[in-house]
Amino acid sequence: MSMEALKRERIQLFKDAIIGDKKPERIPIFSNMWSWKILDAGYKLSEALNDYEILKKSLRHFYENYPADICHETGWRNPIQVTESMGNNAYIINDDQNSISIKDQCYMKPEDYDALISNPKKFLWETFLPRKFKYLKGSDSSDALRVGIQNYAKFGQFMGEVAQINEEFGIPDFFDPNGAILHWANGFEILFNMLRGIRGLSYDIRRNPDKVLAAIEAIDEVFAKPIMERTKGTPKGTNMNCSVDINPVLLAHTILSPKQFEKFYWPHFEKMIDYVTEEDKIVYIFAEGDSERFYDFFRQFPENRFALLVEQNDIFKMKKELPNLTVSGGMPVDLLGKATPKDCTDYAKKLIDELGYDGRYIFSEGKMISFPNDATRENLKATYEFVRDYRG
Amino acid sequence: MQYDAMTYPEGYEKAKQEELNFLPEDEAIRENVMLNFFLSILQF
Numbered sequence: 001m002s003m004e005a006l007k008r009e010r011i012q013l014f015k016d017a018i019i020g021d022k023k024p025e026r027i028p029i030f031s032n033m034w035s036w037k038i039l040d041a042g043y044k045l046s047e048a049l050n051d052y053e054i055l056k057k058s059l060r061h062f063y064e065n066y067p068a069d070i071c072h073e074t075g076w077r078n079p080i081q082v083t084e085s086m087g088n089n090a091y092i093i094n095d096d097q098n099s100i101s102i103k104d105q106c107y108m109k110p111e112d113y114d115a116l117i118s119n120p121k122k123f124l125w126e127t128f129l130p131r132k133f134k135y136l137k138g139s140d141s142s143d144a145l146r147v148g149i150q151n152y153a154k155f156g157q158f159m160g161e162v163a164q165i166n167e168e169f170g171i172p173d174f175f176d177p178n179g180a181i182l183h184w185a186n187g188f189e190i191l192f193n194m195l196r197g198i199r200g201l202s203y204d205i206r207r208n209p210d211k212v213l214a215a216i217e218a219i220d221e222v223f224a225k226p227i228m229e230r231t232k233g234t235p236k237g238t239n240m241n242c243s244v245d246i247n248p249v250l251l252a253h254t255i256l257s258p259k260q261f262e263k264f265y266w267p268h269f270e271k272m273i274d275y276v277t278e279e280d281k282i283v284y285i286f287a288e289g290d291s292e293r294f295y296d297f298f299r300q301f302p303e304n305r306f307a308l309l310v311e312q313n314d315i316f317k318m319k320k321e322l323p324n325l326t327v328s329g330g331m332p333v334d335l336l337g338k339a340t341p342k343d344c345t346d347y348a349k350k351l352i353d354e355l356g357y358d359g360r361y362i363f364s365e366g367k368m369i370s371f372p373n374d375a376t377r378e379n380l381k382a383t384y385e386f387v388r389d390y391r392g
Numbered sequence: 393m394q395y396d397a398m399t400y401p402e403g404y405e406k407a408k409q410e411e412l413n414f415l416p417e418d419e420a421i422r423e424n425v426m427l428n429f430f431l432s433i434l435q436f
Contacts, residue, residue: 079432079436082432082433082436083436088436119400121404121430122400124434125398125399125400126398126400129398129433129434132434136397136398138396139394139395140395141396141398142393142395142396142397142403142406142410142411143394145397145398145407145411146411149407149411149412149429152432152433153414185431190434193435194434223427223431226424226427230424
């Protein structure tokens with residue numbers, strides 16, 4: 001089979017698993033693979049994150065050894081060449097522990113809300129970015145900005161080369177790059193991940209909920225609305241060159257109660273539901289942390305349009321409670337890291353038999369595979385080969 | 393040439409023209425790239 005044909009086959013697997021008109025030929029594999037592949041290829045994190053060539057070699061090594069249908073290389077574990085060039089050193093790489101961590105950055109203060117709300121672009125450009133990137137301070141900031149843009153262009157080139165490697169191995173783009181809603185580009189996630197941090201936003205939603213709501217609206221006007229506008233005029237229907245159309249990542253929901261979720265987050269999903277219904281699109285939600293307390297909301301997602309990957313929840317229970325969704329995840333890294341290949345393939349069989357009997361399951365791990373103990377080579381290879389070959 | 397790039401809209405617009413001059417002279421394209429850069433470095 002040609003790589004182009006393999007890519008088409010993989011795209012169809014995801015379409016069938018989510019749209020559900022017919023059962024997919026087999027259960028697709030969404031590899032929840034992150035920095036583990038760098039270590040598995042024999043490199044240190046500090047080497048790889050400073051060298052795009054090593055990252056590309058690591059990706060090739062992964063594809064050559066593990067038959068995943070998608071490996072979501074976003075490059076977002078490797079922005080340090082961009083951030084450090086402008087004077088931000090928030091990433092901490094520990095080669096002894098094989099870990100990358102990032103400080104909970106908070107460069108927006110509670111008293112900045114009014115400035116953010118009145119003119120988000122002005123506040124973020126003039127005030128926020130020079131706080132975050134120390135070389136962007138001062139009247140000669142153009143030199144540092146130029147270097148930052150040049151490094152961003154190199155990062156973009158790297159992502160283009162990742163796309164070429166994907167083509168070589170018959171791996172499709174996972175989501176539509178022209179999709180209407182980017183991963184993080186909604187106001188609440190931006191406040192959480194980029195502006196106020198976990199602690200700051202947790203206080204704000206209690207002390208200044210109206211300002212948080214106004215800030216969400218103002219941020220969406222700047223970042224989400226142009227993206228929505230850009231998609232007007234693109235063809236209706238799911239993009240057959242990608243596995244899914246939209247791939248939102250939920251992280252900020254982890255600090256919310258259901259009542260707070262309804263107020264601060266759900267309006268974003270209501271817009272998304274309207275969009276995907278009108279434009280006939282499909283969505284794969286990557287939900288980090290615990291999501292079970294939001295199932296009453298997720299039941300409102302229209303049938304045959306949404307898949308949901310959960311990390312910390314019982315996926316068998318989710319299958320029963322959310323029959324409107326395609327479920328994804330469930331493979332424990334404890335097994336992949338510590339059990340035998342037989343234990344792993346037995347569990348993968350159970351997942352497929354109990355979750356994929358109707359075709360509405362996408363195999364994946366219940367945790368981002370990052371550390372050496374998250375999987376052994378033998379277990380990962382045996383598991384992916386089993387899922388690829390098993391027909392139920 | 394040095395200038396104060398971190399003012400809005402003056403520095404932002406100047407940076408868009410000066411630093412993205414490898415792109416076609418199409419305002420929509422340059423604004424889209426600038427916005428992506430802006431959002432990315434907020435996130436990174």
